[in-house]
Amino acid sequence: MATAQANGITIAYETSGNPVDPPVLLIMGLGMQLISWPQDMVDGLVEQGYYVIRFDNRDAGLSSKLHQHKKPHLLWAYLKSLLGLKQSAAYTLNDMADDALGLLDALGIARVHVVGASMGGMIAQMFAARFAARTLSLTSIMSSSGRRGLPGPTPAARNALMRGPAYPLSRTEVVERGIAVMRLIGSPSFPTPERMLRAAIERSLDRSINPDGIARQMVAIVASGDRTPLLRKIHAPTLVIHGAADPLVPVACGADTAKAIPGARLEVIEGMGHDLPPQLIERLLALLDQHLRGKMAPELPPRSTHRAGSGTHH
Known part of the structure; x- marks a missing residue:
């Protein structure tokens, strides 16, 4: 695995495709690793003529673990967020956007199409807002602005995220719990086959386990607050994809x-939930290719806005 020294940490990364092609930086979500991007999606982007860069966020995968910072108390952090109290975080999404910039500097890449999923979408938003000269386009997938007052997770999804087990689990139990969580948050109309879920979770466990890092990333999200003022500063072509x-x-x-x-x-x-199911990869690739090539049709007035899939805006 290739690594780069950037922003004071070691960042593990992987590149795919031809370095002379337009670069696409993929940023993954909470607790996820660079291998969490579906390989078919990476291969598809390469086939479309892009140079794909994936990396492990700090505290995930094979990048630096910030064990010098103790594991935060998630329930207390959540209550503080509800009350609008200041959070004490080991780092924020700003630091994680700086990591992405540092990696691009280390790779000698001047400008990039930035694509983020979930927490990665938040980091991508920060990147596009703060580093406009380095951003060719922004794609924010299943993410949020962090604005107070927006609806939160369903109770079941929140519990799955907030409640860790009260006792150490065996590897088998960890895998089964991971499958249950992905079933809960995944796409109801496009369920990922269990053998694929199991293989992905086992591959991630074999590569790296860092529960404390997931907690620190979660607090980084909460501590970063409302990004709306920053979002208004983004002028790169932007595509927002959501289930x-x-x-x-x-x-x-x-x-x-x-x-x-x-x-x-x-x-x-x-029918899409909080995942990138195999049944939707071709549709996502088609959207991304249109967007990255600047061929996305302009947004129509709300009454007749076209969406992927059918239906009208809620």
Whole structure:
């Protein structure tokens, strides 16, 4: 695995495709690793003529673990967020956007199409807002603006995220729990086959386990607060993709993100939850290719807005 020293940490990364092609930086979500991007999606982007860069966020995968910071108390952090109290975090999403910039500097890449999923979408938003000269385009997938008052996860999804086991689990139990969580937050209309889920979770466990890092990343999200003022500063072409059936980050969060970014286009996919299921990879690749090549049709007035899938705006 290739590594780069950037922003004071070691960042593990992987590149795919031809370095002379337009670069696409993929940023993954909470506790996920660079291998969490579906390989078919990476291969598809390469086939479309892009140079794909994936990396492990700090505290995940094979990048630096910030064990010098103790594991935060998630329930207390959540209560503080509800009350609007200041959080003490080991780092924020700003630091994680700086990591991405540092990696690009280390690789000698001047400008990039930045694509983020979930927490990765939040980091991508920060990157596009703060580093406009380095951003060719922004794609924010199943993410949020962080604005107070937006709907939160369903109770079941929140519990799955917040409640860790009270005792150490065996590897088998960890895998089964991971499958149950992905079933809960995944796409109801496009269920990932269990053998694929199991293989992905086992591969991630074999590569790296860092529960404390997931907690620190979660607090980084909460501590970063409302990004709306920053989003208004984004002028890169922006595509917001969101699942209509997302139980973790409701579709209203995607709509709010698109509304805050000047000229952003919103694509809502019916039946999609909080995952990137194999059945949707071709559709996602088609959307990305249109967007990255600047061929996405301009957004129509709300009454007749086209969405991926069918239906009307909520």
